[in-house]
């Protein structure tokens with residue numbers, strides 16, 4: 001300690017050198033800061049332009065945030081982001097099998113296969129999200145959930161199923177329902 005003190009005490013004696021040293025020191029710091037700003041730290045969790053792992057991981061709290069997600073579905077989300085230019089809220093994405101059993105009574109839900117996602121979009125009405133998604137042929141499962149203000153989207157390996165969730169049960173999305181909620185009438189538009 002005493003040696004260090006001596007060194008510190010010695011430094012002011014090199015008065016001529018001090019300003020130069022100080023300048024170099026500050027300059028080097030500024031340089032590093034600029035570099036950091038330019039070269040933003042890469043997010044290891046990043047999955048696509050606007051989405052990262054935390055958007056899709058299981059939220060059960062027991063499974064170490066397991067994660068599976070269809071890249072096609074992520075592409076759909078990026079499409080919706082570009083289309084509406086608003087924040088996409090992911091309400092539920094991947095659900096581990098244990099949590100799926102707890103939530104849905106079925107461990108093999110599309111969420112637990114990484115093929116389903118529940119979303120809403122800031123400043124965009126649910127019906128407008130629905131109408132856009134229904135026109136995307138890749139999407140084979142669409143659940144309109146007006147009571148929660150969310151849209152369930154999945155990519156099941158089956159014929160398309162479009163349904164409305166009311167009173168906690170999946171029901172056929174009839175023309176009367178479409179009219180009630182202002183959804184497009186596909187038969188009329190096709």
Ligand SMILES: [Zn+2]
Nearest residue numbers: 058060063096
């Ligand atoms: Zn889980």
